[in-house]
Amino acid sequence: MGGPEWLFFLPMIFFQGVAKIYDHLSPALEDVTLEIKQGEFVSLAGRSGAGKSTLIKLLIGEEKPSRGRVFFGQYEVNKLGSSELPQFRRHIGVVFQDFRLLPTKTAFENVAFALEVEGRAQREINELVPQVLDMVGLAEKSKNFPHELSGGEKQRVAIARAMIHRPEVIIADEPTGNLDPFHTAEIIKLLEKINQLGTTVILATHDKEIINNLEKRVITLDRGRVFRDEVKGKYILV
Amino acid sequence: MFTIVFRIVQFGFKGFRRNGWLSTATVAITILALMVFVGLILFRVTTQHAVVSIQDKIDISVYFKNNTSEDQILNIKQSLENLSEVKDVNYVSSDKALELFKTAHKNEQVISQAVNELNTNPFQASLSIKAQKPEQYATIARYLSAPNLSNYIDNVSYAKNQVVIDRLARIIDNVNKAGFTLTLLLSLIAGLVVFNTIRLAIYSNREEIGIMRVVGASNALVRGPYMVEGIISGAIAAVASLIFIAPAIYFASPYLAVFIPGLNLFQYFIANFITLLGYQLLFGIGIGALSSFIAVRRYLKS
Numbered sequence: 001m002g003g004p005e006w007l008f009f010l011p012m013i014f015f016q017g018v019a020k021i022y023d024h025l026s027p028a029l030e031d032v033t034l035e036i037k038q039g040e041f042v043s044l045a046g047r048s049g050a051g052k053s054t055l056i057k058l059l060i061g062e063e064k065p066s067r068g069r070v071f072f073g074q075y076e077v078n079k080l081g082s083s084e085l086p087q088f089r090r091h092i093g094v095v096f097q098d099f100r101l102l103p104t105k106t107a108f109e110n111v112a113f114a115l116e117v118e119g120r121a122q123r124e125i126n127e128l129v130p131q132v133l134d135m136v137g138l139a140e141k142s143k144n145f146p147h148e149l150s151g152g153e154k155q156r157v158a159i160a161r162a163m164i165h166r167p168e169v170i171i172a173d174e175p176t177g178n179l180d181p182f183h184t185a186e187i188i189k190l191l192e193k194i195n196q197l198g199t200t201v202i203l204a205t206h207d208k209e210i211i212n213n214l215e216k217r218v219i220t221l222d223r224g225r226v227f228r229d230e231v232k233g234k235y236i237l238v
Numbered sequence: 239m240f241t242i243v244f245r246i247v248q249f250g251f252k253g254f255r256r257n258g259w260l261s262t263a264t265v266a267i268t269i270l271a272l273m274v275f276v277g278l279i280l281f282r283v284t285t286q287h288a289v290v291s292i293q294d295k296i297d298i299s300v301y302f303k304n305n306t307s308e309d310q311i312l313n314i315k316q317s318l319e320n321l322s323e324v325k326d327v328n329y330v331s332s333d334k335a336l337e338l339f340k341t342a343h344k345n346e347q348v349i350s351q352a353v354n355e356l357n358t359n360p361f362q363a364s365l366s367i368k369a370q371k372p373e374q375y376a377t378i379a380r381y382l383s384a385p386n387l388s389n390y391i392d393n394v395s396y397a398k399n400q401v402v403i404d405r406l407a408r409i410i411d412n413v414n415k416a417g418f419t420l421t422l423l424l425s426l427i428a429g430l431v432v433f434n435t436i437r438l439a440i441y442s443n444r445e446e447i448g449i450m451r452v453v454g455a456s457n458a459l460v461r462g463p464y465m466v467e468g469i470i471s472g473a474i475a476a477v478a479s480l481i482f483i484a485p486a487i488y489f490a491s492p493y494l495a496v497f498i499p500g501l502n503l504f505q506y507f508i509a510n511f512i513t514l515l516g517y518q519l520l521f522g523i524g525i526g527a528l529s530s531f532i533a534v535r536r537y538l539k540s
């Protein structure tokens with residue numbers, strides 16, 4: 001766990017009695033209350049369909065909860081309108097299983113886009129992007145388009161894009177789902193490094209090995225409910 | 239602010255270039271729609287020219303009694319010219335009428351001889367009157383039937399030709415109305431075709447729009463580049479449509495001139511090229527930008 005001790009007293013993310021119901025027979029989330037503090041590294045565990053992705057969608061405002069409230073810093077996420085969401089999302093960096101890079105932009109441009117949306121100056125962009133691409137080990141591939149990159153490389157571009165604007169939290173939804181074990185280890189190492197620099201990391205995964213090796217807080221979801229929440233968690237089959 | 243606008247334009251141009259296939263398809267469809275549009279404009283010009291040339295052939299003539307002096311006729315001419323319905327009044331004196339008759343029949347000996355043997359001029363002085371619009375002849379004819387004029391006027395040709403004139407007036411009116419409706423309808427169809435093409439192009443980009451939103455792009459930064467792409471397609475298509483349609487007009491022009499005398503469509507096309515280009519740009523850019531604006535909106539909700 002990185003960052004100075006006092007940071008852990010600041011509640012950063014707070015779910016209060018949250019439910020999300022698409023289908024009444026099996027709610028995606030039911031009565032979820034949890035708190036994540038600044039600087040934490042939290043793994044969200046559980047099998048597919050347990051509610052990990054729904055939790056993340058509610059956190060970034062892609063979906064609205066059916067019941068309950070979602071807080072992020074000063075924002076009450078469930079109340080944000082579509083014109084307030086862009087501003088709010090600049091506090092977050094998101095990494096997805098399917099990378100979600102812009103296909104008509106190069107690696108450089110994909111990473112630069114996260115700064116461009118904030119209206120940063122071109123000079124600043126030209127300076128920062130190569131630094132971050134270098135950090136994820138892709139300095140030489142900056143002019144390549146996503147379809148010219150391997151899965152692991154694409155995911156590193158996505159991480160570079162997620163972290164370049166120094167968000168308060170990075171959310172990774174099954175970031176290693178499409179990668180082989182070698183690239184998986186690489187990506188997890190990168191996330192740990194980012195966490196050590198003070199950024200909160202939320203990692204959703206169903207990979208038992210990743211969770212057991214991390215030895216950090218694990219929130220296990222099962223059928224839409226919080227099943228376990230342990231400070232030094234292990235992957236528990238439910 | 240400037241940075242945002244600059245980036246929107248830059249993204250628009252890059253997107254247009256990198257979405258090569260999609261951009262080409264959009265431009266191609268827009269070219270077709272704009273060719274329909276300019277075709278409709280030229281169709282309107284042709285029918286209007288035809289209508290005017292028919293209208294020009296309609297007039298009514300007033301024949302004066304032989305004892306009416308030229309001054310009195312000119313007075314009546316003056317009073318007719320003051321009517322708002324009257325476009326043009328032409329005075330033909332009895333001498334002029336005789337002369338016209340002689341020139342018209344100079345090759346027909348029997349007629350010429352017969353005319354020469356007359357001691358008096360059998361032709362009456364007349365005024366031929368053209369109205370602004372064909373349906374106004376009735377009003378003019380009513381004016382001429384006023385009692386104070388009956389001392390001078392022998393007869394008015396309108397009474398004889400009334401049925402024909404009225405029918406022509408109705409036909410002209412219908413041609414104008416139908417032409418206008420057709421133009422409106424086909425422009426609407428052309429517009430909808432372009433709108434749907436752009437909607438499909440943006441539908442195929444819906445994931446990208448979602449990604450931009452998740453990364454935190456404002457609505458303007460997401461929507462702007464697509465609108466710039468729409469404007470580029472519209473502008474290219476506007477120029478291309480005129481280039482493609484020019485040879486068609488060049489070859490069709492002589493054939494149209496046969497049907498409608500005095501119409502040189504190609505010359506009209508060249509003389510009004512800038513205006514036509516203006517219309518094409520307005521329509522092309524307008525439909526491109528508006529379609530993109532509307533098409534992106536539904537993906538900006540989440």
